[in-house]
Amino acid sequence: MLKKNKPKVVSLFSGCGGLDLGFKRAGFDILWANDFDKDSIETYTQNLGNHAVLGDITKIPSNEIPSDFDVLLGGFPCQGFSVANTKRSMKDKRNFLYLEMLRIIRDKKPKFFVAENVKGILSIEKGAVMQMILDDFRKIGYEVEFRVLTASDYGVPQHRERVFIIGNNCGKRNPFPNYTHGLKNDLFNPSLKPYVSTKDVIGHLANVRTRDKPFLHENVMVYNHVARTNVSETFWGRKHKVNQFDICDYLKKWRKNSGWSTKRIDEYFGYAHTAGHWFRKDNNSGSIPNPEDWKVLKTLLKFDDTYDKHVTELEEKTIVFEQSLRISNWEEPSDTITATGPEIHPNRKRRVSVRECAILQTFPNDFIFYGSLGSMYKQIGNAVPVDLSYQIGYGIIKLINGT
Numbered sequence: 001m002l003k004k005n006k007p008k009v010v011s012l013f014s015g016c017g018g019l020d021l022g023f024k025r026a027g028f029d030i031l032w033a034n035d036f037d038k039d040s041i042e043t044y045t046q047n048l049g050n051h052a053v054l055g056d057i058t059k060i061p062s063n064e065i066p067s068d069f070d071v072l073l074g075g076f077p078c079q080g081f082s083v084a085n086t087k088r089s090m091k092d093k094r095n096f097l098y099l100e101m102l103r104i105i106r107d108k109k110p111k112f113f114v115a116e117n118v119k120g121i122l123s124i125e126k127g128a129v130m131q132m133i134l135d136d137f138r139k140i141g142y143e144v145e146f147r148v149l150t151a152s153d154y155g156v157p158q159h160r161e162r163v164f165i166i167g168n169n170c171g172k173r174n175p176f177p178n179y180t181h182g183l184k185n186d187l188f189n190p191s192l193k194p195y196v197s198t199k200d201v202i203g204h205l206a207n208v209r210t211r212d213k214p215f216l217h218e219n220v221m222v223y224n225h226v227a228r229t230n231v232s233e234t235f236w237g238r239k240h241k242v243n244q245f246d247i248c249d250y251l252k253k254w255r256k257n258s259g260w261s262t263k264r265i266d267e268y269f270g271y272a273h274t275a276g277h278w279f280r281k282d283n284n285s286g287s288i289p290n291p292e293d294w295k296v297l298k299t300l301l302k303f304d305d306t307y308d309k310h311v312t313e314l315e316e317k318t319i320v321f322e323q324s325l326r327i328s329n330w331e332e333p334s335d336t337i338t339a340t341g342p343e344i345h346p347n348r349k350r351r352v353s354v355r356e357c358a359i360l361q362t363f364p365n366d367f368i369f370y371g372s373l374g375s376m377y378k379q380i381g382n383a384v385p386v387d388l389s390y391q392i393g394y395g396i397i398k399l400i401n402g403t
Helices: 018-026 038-048 098-108 124-139 198-205 244-258 262-269 274-278 291-301 308-312 354-360 373-382 386-400
Strands: 008-012 029-035 052-054 071-074 112-118 143-150 161-168 215-217 220-222 233-238 314-319
Touching: 008 018, 008 098, 018 029, 018 038, 018 071, 018 386, 029 038, 038 052, 038 373, 071 098, 098 112, 098 124, 112 386, 124 143, 124 161, 161 386, 198 354, 244 274, 244 291, 262 274, 262 291, 291 308, 354 373
Parallel strands: 008 029, 008 071, 029 052, 071 112
Antiparallel strands: 112 161, 143 161, 215 220, 233 314
């Protein structure tokens, strides 16, 4: 971080704060941030401070936003622009939320602005939307450039492509970061470091069971290691038929004899309510422990081997009724972490956990997410990788400070 006076930032469409955190690390002060998603604001506030405002930016007048800041950030909503949206067009109102950025820039006149969006924005109406956006920013006196940046080229363990638009009114050339990573043994770019692989950063959690509560692993506190367990294509399922009612009666008997309460078992595992479902004879909410939990439970309740084979022996099965999702790359950077749902973990027993997704987006280990499981996945998938944001912010702060 540069040691001169800290330049100031205002952030629109801030989400959970990936872009903002990168700029903060680069040496900026975040004066004010805004998003209309309640869970995102909760996550932002708990991790970055109380300067985030929950609300619809179209209903917040400019005079309620601080002045005298240096950079405006805005990852304006991209649903209407996404390549996944085959009906995207200039008729989609979400495509015009960039006008709120334009309004604040025009009214506040920051030295720089940074806008981020999905690559699909470039092809809407054969490029007309992108040209319209660039022209609008130029009309209010800004030198504007855009580039498609691939996060893995900058040390992020994820092949994530996003469009970044940078503008300034200082008569300077807009700074974009230089590549730092690439393929191993690249003869044309020998100074590049090898891509950071998925295994490099989340391999330590591959065989660590998920749980609701934080826990210590390899001397690091792990938060949000929760995951969806539905998988597709192939998965590891039970080899033998087993009746949940029978397992429930069996476990209840052994729990009663052991003196362990359901609450105490939940606390031991670090779960919130999961253990209760093991002792509930209910087709809608009862469940059978997974093999890893079964083995731990056996050490607590000291039950016999009656159902060991039925619960713990697995075989590879195929799901034919669920949409196929890609399995994460392991020896290379991950595919793009999306907001709609995480990829299948390479172990094919679960989806990539919330914490693993956060690590692939280069959030720090102590950055804690709030909301439902789906909401946390969405917040992370919509975020800008923190390390990439840092490099963009560092280039801008050097120009502002004249270094």
